[in-house]
Each structure stands twice: as C-alpha cells, then as structure tokens.
Amino acid sequence: MQRRQWLQAAALTLVSGTLLQKTVLAQVTTVEVWKDPNCGCCQLWVEHLQAHGFKVNVRDVGNTAARQRLGMPEKWGSCHTATVGGYVIEGHVPAADIRRLLKERPVALGLSVPGMPIGSPGMDGPEYKGRKDAFDVLLVQKDGSAKSFQAYPAKSRMV
Structure with missing residues (x-):
C-alpha cells in the first residue's frame, strides 16, 4: 500500500510540475522590439502581441541597426524588428505564427512579413x-x- 501511495504522489508531482512549467513558460515569453517611436502600426502590432499573452519590451530607436545586427536581410525588411526565443521576427507577423515557431522550433533565422500588408496585425x-x-x-x-x-x-472588403 505504501508503494502505491508513493507512486501516486510521484505521478501527481510529475504532472503538476509539467503543467506549472508550461504555465510559467507561456507567461514569460518576452519579445524584444525595435521600432520608430512615432510609428502607429508598430505600436498596434505590439498591442496585438500583448493581447495574445506576450510580454513586450520596446526600444523606440528605429529598427535598421537591429535588423542588420541580427542578420535579417533587407529584402525581408519591414518597419519593426523583434527577437523571441532565439529567433528574429520582422514586420507584422501574427502572434499565432510566433507561437507556432516557438513550438515547432525549426532551424531558421526567424519569421518575416515583408513590407506592410493591409490586414496583417x-x-x-x-x-x-x-x-x-x-x-x-x-x-x-x-x-x-x-x-x-x-x-x-x-x-x-466589407461595406
């Protein structure tokens, strides 16, 4: 009987630890963003990420130097550059795609939505x-x- 109780306690501890780890990881996913301080669409993208559970640290210094330093080619450029989980995020990438990237962990530099397509976050x-x-x-x-x-x-377009 004592062995059975020990096994149940061990299983409960394992499950609880796994759930706690997933919860903590979800809460502490931080995105570092470089953007122009006057760019409204960049700020709306930051708000989109926050609404989807990301913590966002914003650096209002422009993004050209950050994009170059992080190795994102200019041809994939947009108005803001970010990093998360070891990846570079360029432009108006939806939060769901960032979550998928972090879950799948492909070998890559990161994600980009070049330009500023209307309808993107x-x-x-x-x-x-x-x-x-x-x-x-x-x-x-x-x-x-x-x-x-x-x-x-x-x-x-809805009229």
Missing part, C-alpha cells in the same frame, strides 16, 4: 474598412533564403 485598423490583402509569413533561413511558413488569403 497592426495594419488592420478601422481606416482600412475590413480590407485584408493576401500575404505570406516567411520562414527565413540563416543563409537569407525564405519559404512560406503560413499563407493568409485576401478577404473582400
């Missing part, structure tokens, strides 16, 4: 009247090549 304000252009989230390799990580189709 931060570029989806009321002034766009529901317009959503098609865009791809790119998985950028360390050699600078990229492939689609997630495709988002265009959606018709």
Whole structure:
C-alpha cells in the first residue's frame, strides 16, 4: 500500500510540475522590439502581441541597426524588428505564427512579413474598412533564403 501511495504522489508531482512549467513558460515569453517611436502600426502590432499573452519590451530607436545586427536581410525588411526565443521576427507577423515557431522550433533565422500588408496585425485598423490583402509569413533561413511558413488569403472588403 505504501508503494502505491508513493507512486501516486510521484505521478501527481510529475504532472503538476509539467503543467506549472508550461504555465510559467507561456507567461514569460518576452519579445524584444525595435521600432520608430512615432510609428502607429508598430505600436498596434505590439498591442496585438500583448493581447495574445506576450510580454513586450520596446526600444523606440528605429529598427535598421537591429535588423542588420541580427542578420535579417533587407529584402525581408519591414518597419519593426523583434527577437523571441532565439529567433528574429520582422514586420507584422501574427502572434499565432510566433507561437507556432516557438513550438515547432525549426532551424531558421526567424519569421518575416515583408513590407506592410493591409490586414496583417497592426495594419488592420478601422481606416482600412475590413480590407485584408493576401500575404505570406516567411520562414527565413540563416543563409537569407525564405519559404512560406503560413499563407493568409485576401478577404473582400466589407461595406
């Protein structure tokens, strides 16, 4: 009987520890962001990440130097650059794709949404009247090549 109680306690401890570890990791996922202090769409992207459970540290110093230092090719550039979990995030990448990246952990430099596609997080304000252009989230390799990580189709404008 004593052995059975010990095994039950050990199993409960293991399960509790695993759940606690997952909860703590989810709560402490911090994103470091470099952006222009006057960029509204960058701030909206930061708010998108916060709304999806990320802690965000913002550096309002522009992102060009950070992008170069982190090795993100200019051709995949956008208006803000970030790091999370050892990856570089460039542009208006949806929080769900960052979570997927962190879960799957592919060998890569990071993710990019080049340019500023309308309808992407931060570029989806009321002034766009529901317009959503098609865009791809790119998985950028360390050699600078990229492939689609997630495709988002265009959606018709709601009048």
